[in-house]
Amino acid sequence: MFHWLEQRPFFFAVALFLTVAFAGFVEIIPDFAxxxxxTVGTKPYSVLELAGRQVYIKDSCNACHSQLxxxxxxxxxxxxxxxxxxxxxxxxxxxxxxxxxGPDLMRVGNYRTTDWHENHMMAPSEVVxxxxxxxxxxxxxxxxxxxxxxxxxxxxxxxxxTPYDQADMPKLGSWDEANAQALDDxxxxxKDMKNQEVKDAVAGGKIPEVVALIAYLNSLK
Amino acid sequence: MQSNAQxxxxxxxxxxxxxxxxxxGIIGMLVxxxxxxxxxxxxLSNLAGEYGTFGRLRPLHTNGVAFGFTLSGIFATWYYVGxxxxxxSLKESKLLMTVAKLHxxxxxxxxxxxxxxxxxxxxxxxxxxxxxxxxxxxxxxWWVLWGVAMFGMIGMRRERTxxxxxxxxxxxxxxxxxxxxxxxxxxxxxxxSGDAPSSLMHSISMYSGTNDALVQWWYxxxxxxxxxxxxxxxxxxxxxxxESGQNIFSYKLSVLAFWGLMFVYLWAxxxxxxxxxVPDWMQTMGSVMSVVLILPSWGSAINMLLTMKGEWQQLxxxxxxxxxxxxxxxxxxxxxxxxxxxxxxxxxxAHFTDWIxxxxxxxxxxxxxxxxxxxxxxxxPRMFKREIYSKKLMDAQFWIQTVAIILYFTSMWIxxxxxxMMWRAYDEYGSLLYSFIDTVTVLQPYYTIRAVGGLLYLIxxxxxxxxxxxxxxxxxxxxxxxxxxxxxxx
Numbered sequence: 001m002f003h004w005l006e007q008r009p010f011f012f013a014v015a016l017f018l019t020v021a022f023a024g025f026v027e028i029i030p031d032f033a034x035x036x037x038x039t040v041g042t043k044p045y046s047v048l049e050l051a052g053r054q055v056y057i058k059d060s061c062n063a064c065h066s067q068l069x070x071x072x073x074x075x076x077x078x079x080x081x082x083x084x085x086x087x088x089x090x091x092x093x094x095x096x097x098x099x100x101x102g103p104d105l106m107r108v109g110n111y112r113t114t115d116w117h118e119n120h121m122m123a124p125s126e127v128v129x130x131x132x133x134x135x136x137x138x139x140x141x142x143x144x145x146x147x148x149x150x151x152x153x154x155x156x157x158x159x160x161x162t163p164y165d166q167a168d169m170p171k172l173g174s175w176d177e178a179n180a181q182a183l184d185d186x187x188x189x190x191k192d193m194k195n196q197e198v199k200d201a202v203a204g205g206k207i208p209e210v211v212a213l214i215a216y217l218n219s220l221k
Numbered sequence: 222m223q224s225n226a227q228x229x230x231x232x233x234x235x236x237x238x239x240x241x242x243x244x245x246g247i248i249g250m251l252v253x254x255x256x257x258x259x260x261x262x263x264x265l266s267n268l269a270g271e272y273g274t275f276g277r278l279r280p281l282h283t284n285g286v287a288f289g290f291t292l293s294g295i296f297a298t299w300y301y302v303g304x305x306x307x308x309x310s311l312k313e314s315k316l317l318m319t320v321a322k323l324h325x326x327x328x329x330x331x332x333x334x335x336x337x338x339x340x341x342x343x344x345x346x347x348x349x350x351x352x353x354x355x356x357x358x359x360x361x362x363w364w365v366l367w368g369v370a371m372f373g374m375i376g377m378r379r380e381r382t383x384x385x386x387x388x389x390x391x392x393x394x395x396x397x398x399x400x401x402x403x404x405x406x407x408x409x410x411x412x413x414s415g416d417a418p419s420s421l422m423h424s425i426s427m428y429s430g431t432n433d434a435l436v437q438w439w440y441x442x443x444x445x446x447x448x449x450x451x452x453x454x455x456x457x458x459x460x461x462x463x464e465s466g467q468n469i470f471s472y473k474l475s476v477l478a479f480w481g482l483m484f485v486y487l488w489a490x491x492x493x494x495x496x497x498x499v500p501d502w503m504q505t506m507g508s509v510m511s512v513v514l515i516l517p518s519w520g521s522a523i524n525m526l527l528t529m530k531g532e533w534q535q536l537x538x539x540x541x542x543x544x545x546x547x548x549x550x551x552x553x554x555x556x557x558x559x560x561x562x563x564x565x566x567x568x569x570x571a572h573f574t575d576w577i578x579x580x581x582x583x584x585x586x587x588x589x590x591x592x593x594x595x596x597x598x599x600x601x602p603r604m605f606k607r608e609i610y611s612k613k614l615m616d617a618q619f620w621i622q623t624v625a626i627i628l629y630f631t632s633m634w635i636x637x638x639x640x641x642m643m644w645r646a647y648d649e650y651g652s653l654l655y656s657f658i659d660t661v662t663v664l665q666p667y668y669t670i671r672a673v674g675g676l677l678y679l680i681x682x683x684x685x686x687x688x689x690x691x692x693x694x695x696x697x698x699x700x701x702x703x704x705x706x707x708x709x710x711x
Contacts, residue, residue, distance in 0.1 A: 006382050009372070017395050019483045019484050027490075057344060084498060088434075093433050093437075094426075096434055103657040125263070133266075145420060147417035150417040151423065155408055175417040
């Protein structure tokens, strides 16, 4: 049979493809629908939080930080409750990471504050002596992309049925409404910050990346 | 069957991809060395503002070496091995020649755009699939062009039976096409932006959360399989027998190893998700199949080692044979190490630690890097029609790079296990013994050793680039093509 196939490249390719693809069909299809159901209480991200999540992705925080607490005592003691599938229902893309050069961030919102993040992003090794994390001063001056965050949220709502604008769920509304809401949320964050340039920017209607990022990190619980 | 003498093969595309292999190899490895030093000496992290941080550079490194260096090497060797084992020349078909050249052009453009966009922070965040959607579209175009060239060449063949190497190249083409398409299913968000002036580059994944993770590692693991493994096996099945003048040890073993690998590899992706929130049975399947994977992997590797039966003295005389044999040996090391890490109880310690990059690198530096380098060295006298410039330099390169790899993976083994054990250590009162930062600062010496290892490998790669350049420009001109052992000046 193998000799026969080796002389007929078309059938060889077909047999090859079926052999390779088999595992994917069996593994991926059966549990697909079930795994994406939200856990009770899980809510979609606000526009400001999504803008922060985009900053997290833009600077590839996930290259060094995981967002997956495994079910071991040593991990639940360190990071909190182990992760449940339904908690990730609104994560597009997922951000589990594959390497912990730094600690897990799945529930960082439970034990770090706006103030802590502000100092840490500016100079990590001054907050955590010995830290090898780079400083991110550019996040204090770059502007967060709220427009793309709105497009992100609206795509989730329109294409994937993410429950924005429903009872007890975050409001999205039109671009103008969402933009105004993001600015309000940013002001609430900036109130707890000390950096004068950031405060001035937010007061002037601009949202620096670091404000959005902190909103996102605070939402991780 | 026509003899080699009557067919004049085309090397223009091979040469272009060879150049790309060396260029992207230097870029990708240089970035790798920089980020390795950043972990050891964090003050290097902020030398280039936001563009010089570990987060921005890491995707540049992985994409640079995987899709720049390795893919170029795969394409270069395909256009060489394909023509020869199929007994056809690209010169016989204007269409295929055009397709092949377009393949190179679009590929080269994509990698250059990848460097720019990744540095700017355009990333989908999914490992080894970071490129944003416009680049993904480009990737699909040239991947299809490669397929057209491949099946076109197969259609024009004079040799009826398809050789083992082509099976492997074909498997890469088919599997990566499937994996890449499904993992990069994404929706550009500007289409639903309302009035918001949103970015054209941004997209979100079709899948969410756990499903996204499942598809990503089904892809991620098997991109390793079909970029870093199967085409490299294709290379060694052609270049080792050619260079050594030995027949492949066993046809049956090659059939068994090939179909075994094809069936088992995809299942193993689940081992990246052990103790995560994907269903338990998938995690277990991932672990079990990873262990089964030892059989077809070692099947190929042993077939290669036994091909040298009775001719082991060639290791003394030819550094090129040394590269290939050590590549095969590193393949064996890597494919026993991976299954060990996939066992659930080992994974509990190893996952998220530096042992994982350690494992990746004994595979890519030892197996992929060495085999690609050896293949290009073997092709050089044939396509440039010149003797290899320096055997001494090649030998020195071999030893420098071998020491480099050993420094790399031994330091990462120690670092990984240290880290994994410290994360889970408790004191006598039942409290965690170490704060997280303790588990970072303890790694400094190992990070330094690893960075030095990486630097040595890069130095070796520069020696390779120099040797290839000199071969192409001033090597002694050969009057006819060497049959087996590549001629090299002392």
